[in-house]
Amino acid sequence: MSYFSRIRLKPGLDLAQLVRLLPTNAYAEHKLVWQWFGEEQASRDFLFRREQQGHWPFFYVLSQREPVAPPHLWEVESRPYQPRLADGERLAFMLRANPVRVRKISDDRAVKTRRRDDVVADLKKRRYADRAQRPPMAVIVREGGEQWLAERAENGGFELESLNVEGYHQQRLYKRGAEQPIYLSTVEFSGILRVADAGKFIKRLHQGIGPAKAFGCGLLLVRRV
Incomplete structure (x- = not known):
């Protein structure tokens, strides 16, 4: 089973929290997303993409496990991902x-x-x-x-x-x-x-x-x- 998730910042976070939390480059994003799947030493079983909504980032994630992000910081919306497609679509x-x-x-x-x-x-x-x-x-x-x-x-x-x-x-x-x-x-x-x-x-x-x-x-x- 795979899961497609949208992960957004919780509304109402103060600026100091955001400064500490938000990644500043692709390597920092890499570390942040790994944290949602446990130990970084484990094999990667997910894909992700950062998007921007106003001033703040959010993430699309496709994974074999449901991501678990700190609930006081992030809102996680996940659903099973089972695309059904036919030739010619x-x-x-x-x-x-x-x-x-x-x-x-x-x-x-x-x-x-x-x-x-x-x-x-x-x-x-x-x-x-x-x-x-x-x-x-x-x-x-x-x-x-x-x-x-x-x-x-x-x-x-x-x-x-x-x-x-x-x-x-x-x-x-x-x-x-x-x-x-x-x-x-x-x-x-x-x-x-x-x-x-x-x-x-x-x-x-x-x-x-x-x-x-x-x-x-x-x-x-x-x-x-």
């Missing part, structure tokens, strides 16, 4: 993803042999290195993001009918005790898709799309149109 979707490709850089097993390249930054560097010929950043984001998501559509059991790609954002995340920061880039996708293989697509809904799921990426939100 059209769905509006939203996705926040970390669009990277894994590139082999060495055959030497004694060193790191693969790396993850940000598809937008890589496209900008490789195809549009000449600044005089470089299109606006929004064009590069759309080109890189569209190709990346299209590559994942077939294995995900869906076809893209229309697509918006925007909101490219880069962050450096610092984990206590780590020597190097974590580099995280995100892109916002939305549009209309058609279910090509309902079995594959439902599996993809549960598993998410792309890496960095522990940092709020990969949750595919859909509704019928």
Whole structure:
């Protein structure tokens, strides 16, 4: 059984509580959401997405267990998640993803042999290195993001009918005790898709799309149109 939850701040919290409570970056969000599922050392069995309502955040969470958040701070609305879909159905979707490709850089097993390249930054560097010929950043984001998501559509059991790609954002995340920061880039996708293989697509809904799921990426939100 899976659960889809919306988790919002309780009304009436004072400013001092909010300052202490609210995460300031994706790593802080990661730690906050983990707390709703017990020990952080346990394997992750959830996806989440942060949204904003006015000045305050709220979260959509898809999980195998019901989240348990402190009731004096958070309101949790959960329901069973059992999508029933058929081939050919059209769905509006939203996705926040970390669009990277894994590139082999060495055959030497004694060193790191693969790396993850940000598809937008890589496209900008490789195809549009000449600044005089470089299109606006929004064009590069759309080109890189569209190709990346299209590559994942077939294995995900869906076809893209229309697509918006925007909101490219880069962050450096610092984990206590780590020597190097974590580099995280995100892109916002939305549009209309058609279910090509309902079995594959439902599996993809549960598993998410792309890496960095522990940092709020990969949750595919859909509704019928």
